[in-house]
Amino acid sequence: MKVIVCQDYAEMSVKAARIIAGQIISKPDGILGLATGSTPEGAYKELIRLYENGLIDFSEIKTYNLDEYYPIKPDNDQSYRYFMDQHLFNHVNIKKENVHIPSGEMKNPAVECKEYDEMVEKDGGIDLQLLGIGQNGHIGFNEPGESLYYETHLTDLTENTIQANSRFFASIDEVPKQAITMGLGTIMKAKKILLLASGKNKHEAIAHLLGDRIDPQVPATLLKVHPDVIILCDKAAYEG
Ligand code: F6R
DSSP states (O other), rough: OEEEEEESSHHHHEEEEEHHHHHHHHHOEEEEEOOOOTTTHHHHHHHHHHHHSSSOOOTTEEEESSSSEESSSSSSSSSSHHHHHHHTTTGGGGOGGGGEOOOOTTOOOOOHHHHHHHHHHHHTTOSSEEEETTTOOOTTOOOSSSOSSSSOOEEEOOOHHHHHHGGGGSSSSGGSSEEEOOOOOHHHHHSSSEEEEEEGGGHHHHHHHSSSSSOOTTTGGGGGSSSSEEEEHHHHHOOO
């Protein structure tokens, strides 16, 4: 794992966008795995700026998002579909048919999750997977547990995650209790992984990730065995 520590959120976001832009330039028809949440917002903003300046082209890029609340309608302003449209897709020349986000309205999650993994495989696998990290060490919505899921699946959110994400909702009762998420196998099959972390509240998770144990109670620690991971964080997340 390569660790890059930035001064602050702004520097981290610009560096993240440069890495993603480099991937787009080196493989214009590549596959990006994308994340939502507060952390990548700055990187998406910078990617839009690079696009507007004619430096990157999304016309042949395909994307697969990590996760989506369940159940949730795509036009709900807290859905990850809505987030991605607002923060990236509506502002760049990506083709609608090249965007994939797990549906928050799946009728048969077991079957449709399997189809999601099959689509990723069929497209040739993810070239660069962008990740945030939960305060509890989750990646995607792979929550701490005694064992971890390999494939895309429907999962219960932990109290910690519901609490952390309630900041986006009018009240904690409105936070969905479940989500569809790529499993750790799906994430680990990405050729490259870029994990972003910003702020003191991510320090504990980052400290575990940089420690010497792989612990299912901190799912991100599984990344230690991936051959090509960059952890891009700010000083607050690194030093606490
Ligand atoms: C979102 C996702 C989550 C977030 C994590 C951190 O697609 O997969 O794992 O990356 O919950 O969220 P923020 O960035 O809001 O702190």
